[in-house]
Amino acid sequence: MLYYLLLVITFAVGAYAAHSALIAAPADAMQGNVQRIFYFHVPLVWVSFVAFIGGALMSIRYLKSRRMADDAWARAFIKTGWAFTTTVLVTGPLWAKPVWGTYWNWGDERLISFFVMWMMYNGYILLRATIQDFEKGARIGAVLALLALANAVLVVAAIYIWKTASHPGPVFVQKAGGGVLDPMMRRAFWLNFSAFSLLFVCILVAKFRFETAWTVYNEHDE
Numbered sequence: 204m205l206y207y208l209l210l211v212i213t214f215a216v217g218a219y220a221a222h223s224a225l226i227a228a229p230a231d232a233m234q235g236n237v238q239r240i241f242y243f244h245v246p247l248v249w250v251s252f253v254a255f256i257g258g259a260l261m262s263i264r265y266l267k268s269r270r271m272a273d274d275a276w277a278r279a280f281i282k283t284g285w286a287f288t289t290t291v292l293v294t295g296p297l298w299a300k301p302v303w304g305t306y307w308n309w310g311d312e313r314l315i316s317f318f319v320m321w322m323m324y325n326g327y328i329l330l331r332a333t334i335q336d337f338e339k340g341a342r343i344g345a346v347l348a349l350l351a352l353a354n355a356v357l358v359v360a361a362i363y364i365w366k367t368a369s370h371p372g373p374v375f376v377q378k379a380g381g382g383v384l385d386p387m388m389r390r391a392f393w394l395n396f397s398a399f400s401l402l403f404v405c406i407l408v409a410k411f412r413f414e415t416a417w418t419v420y421n422e423h424d425e
Contacts, residue, residue: 206405206408209401209404209405209408210405212401213398213401213402213404213405216394216397216398216401217398217401217402219394219398220242220391220394220395220397220398221395221398223242223387223390223391223394223395224239224242224243224391224394224395225239227387227390227391228242228385228387228388228390228391229385229387229388231388234301234302237298237301237302238298238302240294240297240298241298241392242391242392242395243294243395243399244291244294244295244298245392245396246392246395246396246398246399246400247287247288247290247291247294247399248291249396249399249400250284250287250399250400250402250403251284251287251288251291252284252355252358252359253284253400253403254280254281254283254284254287254403254407255280255281255284255320255324255348255351255352255355256352256355257276257280257284257407258277258278258280258281258284258348258352259277259348259349259351259352261273261274261276261277261280262274262277262344262345262346262348262349263345263349264276265277265341265345266342266345266346269338271341271418272415272418274341274344274345274418275411275414275415275417275418276411276414277344277345277348278331278344278410278414279407279410279411279413279414280407281324281327281328281348282328282410282414283403283406283407283410284324285321285324285325285327285328286406287399287403288317288320288321288324289321291317292317292318292321295314312361312364313358313361313362316354316357316358316361317358319354320351320354320355320358323347323350323351323354324351326347327344327347327348327351330343330344330347331344337418337421
């Protein structure tokens with residue numbers, strides 16, 4: 204019952220957030236309407252990192268406890284995070300092309316580090332799908348999740364270490380000048396931040412239930 208209530212709340216907040224981002228918020232003075240992708244792109248990045256941190260923490264718990272429920276949580280976190288990260292890799296180029304003239308810049312260390320992180324979690328999912336011994340796959344997957352988190356930390360650090368031309372200047376530029384964010388833009392951002400966080404929780408819970416059922420199936424199959 205609580206889960207269905209969460210779904211209703213998520214839908215309501217999501218609808219209001221989408222209206223705020225696509226209609227209510229003013230267009231950016233420099234980037235125009237394409238800047239509206241920002242309201243979705245940044246929250247997607249946020250939940251991706253939350254998911255991978257959660258996956259790493261659950262992996263540590265599994266290595267200590269050997270409880271399959273902890274492994275199911277780790278898989279749920281990481282697979283949900285992978286889905287959001289994949290969406291980031293779609294929205295980013297869609298925003299970049301009209302603003303910076305290219306979909307992707309292989310010379311941008313920040314983009315490359317994010318892509319490597321995505322590939323590492325691809326490897327995690329592939330590894331878990333191919334190793335027949337379920338407990339062995341859980342152990343190796345837990346170690347890989349920790350290594351992937353180390354790269355995720357590098358992705359965050361890259362924002363401050365490397366200053367590249369792929370993300371130049373401020374995200375928002377007001378028509379009147381200055382650095383004060385338009386209140387409607389701020390509201391649109393935080394509404395979408397909340398909406399994607401709620402969506403993440405909904406998908407995570409559903410994924411955990413699926414992974415738990417999959418664990419039970421594999422235990423009986425063995």
